[in-house]
Amino acid sequence: MRTLVVTGDDFGATVAVNRGIAESYDRGILTSASLMVCGDAADHAVALAKARPGLSVGLHLVLVDGRAATSPKKIPHLVHRDGWFRGGPFRAGLRYQFSRAARRELLVEIRSQFESFERTGLKLAHLDGHHHLHLHPVVLDLVTRPDITPLPIPSIRLPSEELRVALALDPGKIVSKVATSAVFRLLRRNGERRLSAAGIGYAERVYGLLATGRLTERYLLGLIPEIRAKRVEIYGHPAASHTFQECWDPSPSGLAELAAFTSPWVQEAIARAGFASTSEAPLEHSTASGVRRA
Numbered sequence: 001m002r003t004l005v006v007t008g009d010d011f012g013a014t015v016a017v018n019r020g021i022a023e024s025y026d027r028g029i030l031t032s033a034s035l036m037v038c039g040d041a042a043d044h045a046v047a048l049a050k051a052r053p054g055l056s057v058g059l060h061l062v063l064v065d066g067r068a069a070t071s072p073k074k075i076p077h078l079v080h081r082d083g084w085f086r087g088g089p090f091r092a093g094l095r096y097q098f099s100r101a102a103r104r105e106l107l108v109e110i111r112s113q114f115e116s117f118e119r120t121g122l123k124l125a126h127l128d129g130h131h132h133l134h135l136h137p138v139v140l141d142l143v144t145r146p147d148i149t150p151l152p153i154p155s156i157r158l159p160s161e162e163l164r165v166a167l168a169l170d171p172g173k174i175v176s177k178v179a180t181s182a183v184f185r186l187l188r189r190n191g192e193r194r195l196s197a198a199g200i201g202y203a204e205r206v207y208g209l210l211a212t213g214r215l216t217e218r219y220l221l222g223l224i225p226e227i228r229a230k231r232v233e234i235y236g237h238p239a240a241s242h243t244f245q246e247c248w249d250p251s252p253s254g255l256a257e258l259a260a261f262t263s264p265w266v267q268e269a270i271a272r273a274g275f276a277s278t279s280e281a282p283l284e285h286s287t288a289s290g291v292r293r294a
Helices: 015-027 042-050 089-098 100-120 130-135 137-143 163-169 174-198 217-226 252-261 264-272
Strands: 002-011 032-035 056-061 124-129 205-207 231-236 275-277
Touching: 002 015, 002 056, 002 124, 015 042, 015 252, 032 042, 032 124, 056 100, 056 130, 089 100, 089 130, 089 137, 100 137, 124 130, 130 137, 130 174, 137 174, 163 174, 163 217, 217 252, 217 264, 231 252, 264 275
Parallel strands: 002 032, 002 231, 002 275, 032 056, 056 124, 205 231
Antiparallel strands: none
16 A cells, blocks of 8 residues: 655644644645744644544754753753754754754753643654754664663654656756755665664655745646655645734645645545555665655
């Protein structure tokens, strides 16, 4: 059987994102969501998830471009005084790699986010990370240690998609996509070794990285027939329209991805490709080829 998990990231970031994820689940292909436990609308996201028992929820680990779960006084090398993480992904990655003080504080913050998720009462379905910082070797080493995380992790996202197909469907930003593909190929190899040793699952193929913000209906209709893997995840960032009382606007890309995730044509393409939609974590390990070759 071919299985497909469709995940909405940044659950809890804003009300618009939360509603986009809920709507994509209620009338579309979405089966899973990744929760930012310190997001501005995290409580709203948890309430929506509890009203939808079939929606699986994982932890969207935030270690950059977001607010920490730990008091700034306890992790001064990681965050500013307001609790916001310092720098962007590149600078944060260097800090985690070369600063012992930052690594000690990183351990504290990772525990805090797992504990915050545990307090929601939701069952942890998977782990991934904001800007994919969970794949940083230092971070991945910490989250795969059973003495660090209070909750068992069924699966961790390891992005893996074919550059040829991504360029055929969306030919823009070639240099960026080639570089991104090369970096994440190395991170995937490291992740496979670590997760296999820890007994944590991952999908054969994970799509979304090379089409971030551009996972449109057209893109999915071109991608789905090309997928050859049996255990697949597609992730995106759907967002819904808001009412005038709310202060958060959905991005144009969020609205486009919501339209893609609720498209009847995309649902038909998934069924025609022989996929069974599921919220279950991909527990088996595999390095099988994912897309039909030309």
